[in-house]
Amino acid sequence: MPSSRSPFPTPSAFHIERRVELRLERQRLLQTAGAPRMVALLDEGVLMRPIGGATVMRGQLRHLQNLADTARGINIRIIPFTAAAGSTAPNAGVTYLKFPAGGPEEMVYLEQLHGARYLSSQREVEAYRQTFLLMAEAALDREGTLDRLQRAIDATRD
Numbered sequence: 001m002p003s004s005r006s007p008f009p010t011p012s013a014f015h016i017e018r019r020v021e022l023r024l025e026r027q028r029l030l031q032t033a034g035a036p037r038m039v040a041l042l043d044e045g046v047l048m049r050p051i052g053g054a055t056v057m058r059g060q061l062r063h064l065q066n067l068a069d070t071a072r073g074i075n076i077r078i079i080p081f082t083a084a085a086g087s088t089a090p091n092a093g094v095t096y097l098k099f100p101a102g103g104p105e106e107m108v109y110l111e112q113l114h115g116a117r118y119l120s121s122q123r124e125v126e127a128y129r130q131t132f133l134l135m136a137e138a139a140l141d142r143e144g145t146l147d148r149l150q151r152a153i154d155a156t157r158d
Contacts, residue, residue, distance in 0.1 A: 030074060039075045041135045047078070047152035054158045061156065065149040068142065077139035078148045084138060096125075096132050 011019070029035060042064075050057040068076035093111035108119040108128045119125060140148060 030071070035073055037073045037075070039077070039136070041077055041079055041132065041139055043079050044081050044148065047148065048155075050156060054156050058153055058156045061149055061153045065146060065153065068145050068149060075142075076145060077136070077141070078145045079135055079139045080144075080148065094128060094131075096128055 030038060047061065052060075064076055067074050092113075095109040095111075097107045097109060099105060099107070104120055106120075106125045106129070108125055110117045110119065119128070139145070
């Protein structure tokens with residue numbers, strides 16, 4: 001049953017806990033020896049939407065800032081509001097995966113309202129790869145990203 005504050009279905013406590021566990025495990029994986037490299041392209045709009053309140057939002061922004069500044073193998077870039085049309089982030093979470101030899105070469109993971117999908121056809125993967133390339137071109141560099149994150153932190157008020 002949807003919450004009165006959200007157009008999305010309210011997941012059960014079990015599903016929320018499971019999602020949190022999986023996301024924390026992915027975070028731990030990025031801190032291990034031999035961790036995969038990660039590039040996160042974030043639309044500037046996510047910096048302005050205080051989900052969880054100002055204190056939670058500031059904590060999340062500081063965490064992103066710390067990762068963008070110090071984490072080895074993690075490259076966080078902000079796509080500014082001023083980016084050209086066509087180079088902005090899709091409306092839902094999209095993960096482009098590139099694998100070492102011995103398995104599928106590339107895959108796209110789409111998080112959707114009622115589940116998730118993996119795309120592996122060459123045509124679909126290529127379309128998303130081109131989208132990511134446009135987004136990466138439009139994204140701020142490391143210094144610009146750190147500055148934008150700091151400005152978002154400073155603007156987040158209780």
